Amino acid sequence: MFHRRLFVRRRTAAAAAFTLALALASGVHPATPAARAAVAPSTTALSGYAIQSTAAVTDSAAAVSSPGYPAAGWYRAGPRSTVLAALLAAGKYADPFYSTNQKNIPTADFTVPWWYRSDFTVTDTSSRTYLDFSGVVSAADVFVNGRQLADKAAVAGAYTRHELDITSAVRPGTNTVAFRVQPNDPRKHFTMGWIDWLQPPPDENMGIVRDVLVRRGGPVALRDAHVVTALVVPSLAGADLTVKAQARNDSASPVTATVSGTVGAVSFSQDVTLAAHETKAVTFTPAAYPQLHLASPRVWWPAGMGEQALYGLDLTASVSGSASDTVHETFGIRDVKAPLNADGARQYTINGRPLLIKGGGWSPDEYLRWDSAYAEDRLTYALDLGLNTIRLEGHIEPDEFFDLADRYGILTLPGWECCDKWEGQVNGSEPGEKWSAADYPVAKASMAAEAARLRDHPSVISFLIGSDFAPDATIEKNYVDALRAADWPTPVVAAASANSAPISGSSGMKMSGPYDWVPPNYWYNKQEGGATGFNSETSAGPDVPTLDTLRRMMSPAELETLWKNPSAKQYHRSSSSVFATLGIYDAALSGRYGPPSGLDDYVRKAQLAQYENVRAQYEAYARNAKDVSKPATGVVYWMFNSGWTSLHWQLVDRCLDQGGAYFGAKKANEPLHVQYSYDDRSVAVVNNRHEPVSGLTARVTLFSTDGTQRYDRTATGVAVGGDGGRTTALTVPASVSGLSTTYLARLLLTDASGKEVSRNVYWLSTKADVLDYAQTDWYHTPTTAYADLKGLSTMAQAAVTATGATTAHPDGTSTTTVTLTRTGPGSTPALLTDVHLVDARNAPVLPVRWSDNQVTLWPGETTTLTATYRTADLRGSAPWLRVSGWNTPTATVHG
Incomplete structure (x- = not known):
């Protein structure tokens, strides 16, 4: 954010990922390659950990990491868990999502390293064994069976991936791995922070937040497997597949391996001769293997545009007729382009069809607790709202998230984070520390790991290598080199803001806010954050949840303050001093609707205000998407959800309840939609479906607040094109006789059979909101006069x-x-x-x-x-x- 500051597919034995190899001397080798190949390859995730602060452990690292160590009094943690998440699960602290309970968690407990200890079983030592992991926050020393195999300088960064050959350290029976996890500070480490989204967790998410895998196999390992797809656009009549992998001989003897694979009914194979400890690229091209040219392929589409077709790649490396290693990858065939239009805005096309990006910013759980069902619930909400895209600024979720996005057809925009170590090198005003020479390879390894992990997911349509700022030339080259080496298939974007970079060029995006309250008509002005170009993060700020959720997150005294005192600091808003209160929002609520008379009235008015504002934001971008001058190409609502119980930046709250913001977005993004324009009073029809529609009838009726009809007009024979087509059906006059200061507009759209296909109701005023653009700052544009909607309070009970x-x-x-x-x-x-x-x-x-x-x-x-x-x-x-x-x-x- 500008100036500020969660169908499961586990990746199996040879997961497609960049491997930061930490070579270990191995004193144990089999007599022959064939002997090792006799053991079937397997992958097992550690099932969980016992964790404890190093301040409470006096035993040596060798003792802690040895089988049979009595971890008495240690806490249990899941296979992906921060320290604080484990302590919360153990009931050590009161619910941190309620009131100010989180303030009572002592931060000093997390300023020392914590031990993560787990056992795994090896039935024999006739195969090679590897430890494969990422997601260490912030760094760790790694021990197996009493031996240190890597240190915190090598295992650093939440996104770097590591593979340790632990063959020489394992033994038949129980084995122990222990991580001495270092404290985290997002300003100093390539991890993740919370910027101004919420009150940051006291442990800063230190822990292990992705699976740690124990992988076993024969002498030849398969790594970095993936499929490069080339789709014929726009006909979609064919696609070429190029299958790639690395074959690595981990034995001390030469070996010949047969690498064979299938994609659906298509099969292919080749022999690879490898010297001792040699790695070779294995490639299957359509030129050499014509069966990899697919006629009439099943193409992957975003939801609402077509099916979400997925293919499976299976590869096996065999030595002397026995499987040494296997790979399974899922991928989709689709084409993504994102050129800059004539106005310099990034315009995405999918399989040759342009689309308006309608998105929301994603937040994981504050304590990074992964819950597949909860993530799926939120993603189905995104579809229900008519969104097509989720942006992940930092906080790049586990594989299951992208599996779900692939399955549901939700586009994703992952990228690095602002306002911490990631951007400390490029902007002196950011809080992140300047980089040392040791930081550059960690950042590049992070990029390589995420590129390899995400490249086969058809839902991923770009990587944003900067957020508020583009990286400098050196950093950008490292990132782009890593992406190219990984065969990254989609556009690389310099930043989420209006920045450029030497290699990536112009971002084609803007980050001009707002982040706090503005009136609905703001979105129609083609300046600042209004509906032009691609706005990567923007909204009218606060989103007060329903009364049910408020009572689950705030004490009675806090709820009293919420509606009575606009200047009070709100713990559940933000850690930022800029967003500490609801002052701007509350002034608008009172100025437009009248002062609240109690908590119920405050929340009632909040839902009304949030409905109209969110609806206007999405409607303005949809209306302007086909404009000849300064068209809108994308908007990301800031944010889609919150990682905790919040008072701002959320279309859906932590409890998954739905209020005005939710249903305002749902209304604006319905497939065939009639809408009112705050700037020119036009009534437009927007068609978000692919096929054009004709024979529509649009009607607008204006009412005084007592229900008296004051104006009524109908337009017949309305036609609108597909793929976001828009047409103006009629325009409401500037003045209507007898209309009350506050009035209602009802819009109806019926099809050729007379069936109602869209209904939209607005509460408007003859007195408009007035914005002072000259005083715009980075987070909002002041409103100098409010629309008069107080007449709503005089409406009779219905x-x-x-x-x-x-x-x-x-x-x-x-x-x-x-x-x-x-x-x-x-x-x-x-x-x-x-x-x-x-x-x-x-x-x-x-x-x-x-x-x-x-x-x-x-x-x-x-x-x-x-x-x-x-x-x-x-x-x-x-x-x-x-x-x-x-x-x-x-x-x-x-x-």
């Missing part, structure tokens, strides 16, 4: 009845169908009616996917919503429906 019917499905999910009807007297609509699925205790059932929600109904109108969720999340209860709204009393009915 009755809504709800009925529900639930169906349980064999796959463990249930669907509840909800029918809402605006009943009772009066002409006032029921504004932003929300339905929460709850259990018998009135606790939200989460996660849940709604077909639509937070809907507005006029008298006599009825709509049907569906909610899909896991049956088990009802916790044995029958489903209930809690119905509420801006001017609808809260009621709970059986679902």
